[in-house]
Amino acid sequence: MTQPVKFVQHLNHQNKKFLTILKEFYVKDRLLVYLVYDLEYGIVAAKISIKNKTIQREWEAAVNIQNKIKSCPFILKYLKQLDAGNYSILLIEYASLKTLDIIVKYPQFPLPVSTLRALMKQILEGMRIFHDAGFVHRDIKCDNILLHSPPNTGLVQAKISDLGFAKEEDQTNEQTYLAGTLPYMVLKQQLYLI
Structure with missing residues (x-):
């Protein structure tokens, strides 16, 4: 997980889309968060994790919530989930400041x-x-x-x-x-x- 460029190369090859890493935000255990540029959504956060039930549950919960809520400026938007071999990448709305x-x-x-x-x-x-x-x-x-x-x-x-x-x-x-x-x-x- 120390070479995010490989994920992006794999992802770009697989999806024929261009994802550019702009900045590393967060690295902890088996979770990486990067600021990236995606052709479809622009500047977003990419949460990269080894595929597991937790990351899948997070994506499924986000989809269920967004299907019912549609739009709320106070709930972070999850944009899409991408597959990169053994890793899962969640593209999420970018929040420009830190946490509370x-x-x-x-x-x-x-x-x-x-x-x-x-x-x-x-x-x-x-x-x-x-x-x-x-x-x-x-x-x-x-x-x-x-x-x-x-x-x-x-x-x-x-x-x-x-x-x-x-x-x-x-x-x-x-x-x-x-x-x-x-x-x-x-x-x-x-x-x-x-």
């Missing part, structure tokens, strides 16, 4: 209350639309809220991302499943794991 975690990590640079209120309103509106469509995210945390500033606007939008744990609500099934990131789980779920 940046605000938490740098308390010495406080934001005005009006800005925090606007971001919270966007996140809650995204969650409302998400839930109205019958879905539950199951892993909301600062790292999964991306920030984006549309060019030449001076605005900042919050975008809910990482739909890998998202699930359609099942009103007929009362079973409970544990999912998410441990420090962000409610205490009841954490105690269940002990």
Whole structure:
């Protein structure tokens, strides 16, 4: 996974399309995220992972959600899934800023209350639309809220991302499943794991 150029070459050959890597964003375990240029969508993020159930589940959840929601500026858009041998590539809408975690990590640079209120309103509106469509995210945390500033606007939008744990609500099934990131789980779920 250290040679993303090979993925792009394989992908370009297979799909007869040109995908250009512009910048490496994130490398962790078996996941790579790059800023790329795609002929169809322009500048997007490419999430590259060894094919597994998690990446497939994320894509399927994104497709299901987008089929029901159609458009919401506060939920990250998944554009397409590409096959590159043993790897899966998700092309995702590009969010130009970091995650909401940046605000938490740098308390010495406080934001005005009006800005925090606007971001919270966007996140809650995204969650409302998400839930109205019958879905539950199951892993909301600062790292999964991306920030984006549309060019030449001076605005900042919050975008809910990482739909890998998202699930359609099942009103007929009362079973409970544990999912998410441990420090962000409610205490009841954490105690269940002990």
